Amino acid sequence: MPSSEALLLGFDLSTQQLKAVLITAHSLSVVHEASVYYDTDLPSYGTSNGAILGPDEGRVTSPVSMWLEALDLILERIRTAGIDLGRVIGIGGAGQQHGSVYWSLDAPSLLASLDPSKALGAPGHLAPQAFSLPDAPIWQDSSTTVECRGLEDAVGGSQALSDLTGSRAFELFTGVQITRRIAPIEVSDASGMSLMNILASRWEDTLLDACGGPELRAKLESEPVLGGSALGKVGTWWVQRWEFSPECIIAPFTGDNPTTVVALSAHGDAILSLCTSTTLHLSIPPPLSTVVPSTPPKCTMTSHLLAHPVAPGGYIAMLCYKNGALARERPEIIPPNITGEFFFKPDAGVTSMAAVPEVVFPPFSHPREILESQLLSIKLRVVDIVLPSAPPLHRLVLAGRASSNTVIQQVVADVFGSSTYIAERKAGTHEAAAFGGALLTWYAWWGNIRVERGTFEDMMEEVHCDRHNTDENGQIRSLAEPDVEAARVYI
Ligand SMILES: Nc1ncnc2c1ncn2[C@@H]1O[C@H](COP(=O)(O)OP(=O)(O)O)[C@@H](O)[C@H]1O
Numbered sequence: 001m002p003s004s005e006a007l008l009l010g011f012d013l014s015t016q017q018l019k020a021v022l023i024t025a026h027s028l029s030v031v032h033e034a035s036v037y038y039d040t041d042l043p044s045y046g047t048s049n050g051a052i053l054g055p056d057e058g059r060v061t062s063p064v065s066m067w068l069e070a071l072d073l074i075l076e077r078i079r080t081a082g083i084d085l086g087r088v089i090g091i092g093g094a095g096q097q098h099g100s101v102y103w104s105l106d107a108p109s110l111l112a113s114l115d116p117s118k119a120l121g122a123p124g125h126l127a128p129q130a131f132s133l134p135d136a137p138i139w140q141d142s143s144t145t146v147e148c149r150g151l152e153d154a155v156g157g158s159q160a161l162s163d164l165t166g167s168r169a170f171e172l173f174t175g176v177q178i179t180r181r182i183a184p185i186e187v188s189d190a191s192g193m194s195l196m197n198i199l200a201s202r203w204e205d206t207l208l209d210a211c212g213g214p215e216l217r218a219k220l221e222s223e224p225v226l227g228g229s230a231l232g233k234v235g236t237w238w239v240q241r242w243e244f245s246p247e248c249i250i251a252p253f254t255g256d257n258p259t260t261v262v263a264l265s266a267h268g269d270a271i272l273s274l275c276t277s278t279t280l281h282l283s284i285p286p287p288l289s290t291v292v293p294s295t296p297p298k299c300t301m302t303s304h305l306l307a308h309p310v311a312p313g314g315y316i317a318m319l320c321y322k323n324g325a326l327a328r329e330r331p332e333i334i335p336p337n338i339t340g341e342f343f344f345k346p347d348a349g350v351t352s353m354a355a356v357p358e359v360v361f362p363p364f365s366h367p368r369e370i371l372e373s374q375l376l377s378i379k380l381r382v383v384d385i386v387l388p389s390a391p392p393l394h395r396l397v398l399a400g401r402a403s404s405n406t407v408i409q410q411v412v413a414d415v416f417g418s419s420t421y422i423a424e425r426k427a428g429t430h431e432a433a434a435f436g437g438a439l440l441t442w443y444a445w446w447g448n449i450r451v452e453r454g455t456f457e458d459m460m461e462e463v464h465c466d467r468h469n470t471d472e473n474g475q476i477r478s479l480a481e482p483d484v485e486a487a488r489v490y491i
Pocket residue numbers: 014015016017274275276277325326328329400401402403404405408
């Protein structure tokens with residue numbers, strides 16, 4: 001690979017760390033990865049697993065200054081690793097879905113006058129003045145229950161809100177945590193706000209009124225934009241401090257769920273993302289014919305429907321569990337709305353669950369039981385989000401750090417009775433969300449140099465990047481086959 005080859009930089013501002021993936025623009029090979037763990041790399045903020053709990057009941061936030069410092073540190077790490085940032089032609093990425101940062105009225109002028117001699121996170125440079133809240137509510141926040149009920153009431157109840165936006169009201173969604181924007185919002189990101197009409201991909205006036213009164217539409221500026229569009233070029237701070245090219249473009253960032261789908265999904269695949277959260281994604285492509293009316297996607301009380309970032313008329317159906325990695329690390333309760341520690345066993349006849357003493361389940365078996373109950377819950381709920389007309393699931397693709405665990409790979413194969421796969425990038429990365437962010441940036445760049453923009457799939461074909469391909473030259477590698485005997489237990 002010539003060292004001058006153009007690069008794309010994708011970020012993922014996830015719950016526990018900031019990650020960056022650099023890929024070559026024309027062959028999409030990973031050339032470098034870097035990460036910054038908030039708890040250990042930036043310990044002065046006192047986060048636990050990237051978050052701060054409280055002071056109010058259900059409040060979960062991350063310090064915005066910590067994220068700014070993480071950005072300084074990761075750029076330093078990339079440069080120290082010998083990467084010439086001047087080769088980067090586009091920056092894009094993802095963040096925890098539904099996390100929200102609150103810019104102040106002074107933010108635009110402060111952003112326009114950043115001092116290249118100062119780090120982004122240097123006290124008084126951007127923070128605290130550019131933010132109206134020093135701490136950003138993240139996806140684990142559950143402090144806005146009252147506002148959620150108010151939002152549902154405004155449109156006629158929880159199912160009505162789900163039909164309108166793709167999800168019932170959730171405390172973590174941005175609508176009930178509302179914000180001021182600097183750049184247009186990308187459609188799949190907008191679907192995680194409880195403010196967008198999911199079928200039209202446009203802001204819904206009733207919901208804007210319920211969440212922010214008349215000023216909110218003005219703050220949002222424009223209707224949501226498609227992923228992989230070019231927003232503009234990097235600011236001078238990036239050029240002067242880090243030697244990025246002034247021609248380097250910026251693509252809109254979105255949620256980590258849509259970028260994971262962009263990175264990994266082929267039609268008929270389900271993606272099981274084992275990050276801090278455990279999330280199952282199904283990509284629903286747009287209808288082939290615009291003449292025959294298509295079956296509307298399902299909007300349920302327990303799932304989310306997001307607009308697809310690069311396929312207008314397509315969707316992502318999603319199940320998301322808060323008690324993912326942290327529950328697996330420290331076995332705790334799985335059923336919702338119960339606090340304390342309980343153990344359950346199906347009654348004879350398997351119609352109900354009976355609480356049993358802890359001694360029935362020895363501690364060494366807890367991690368496996370936690371994992372099994374998480375996966376069985378997904379297996380039970382996934383039938384509710386698959387369209388009757390959808391083809392049978394083809395592959396189960398794993399993502400997230402825990403996907404490298406061979407025991408987890410096998411238990412997933414056994415519980416779902418389906419082979420499991422993993423993305424095998426040319427230089428290898430488990431960071432699907434950051435990789436997807438880089439791909440969306442390439443799509444923005446690639447689209448900009450064409451008379452006709454072309455589809456995301458056209459672009460992938462042009463680089464011979466076939467996400468269906470499972471042979472040794474392909475990108476998706478088989479990990480585990482179900483064990484027939486073990487799989488029978490989970491039917
Ligand atoms: N080998 C492993 N086996 C099981 N779990 C793992 C393994 N390595 C990492 N993890 C889990 O992965 C979690 C972090 O996953 P990651 O995808 O990096 O999350 P996030 O993107 O939310 O920061 C950790 O909290 C840990 O529980």
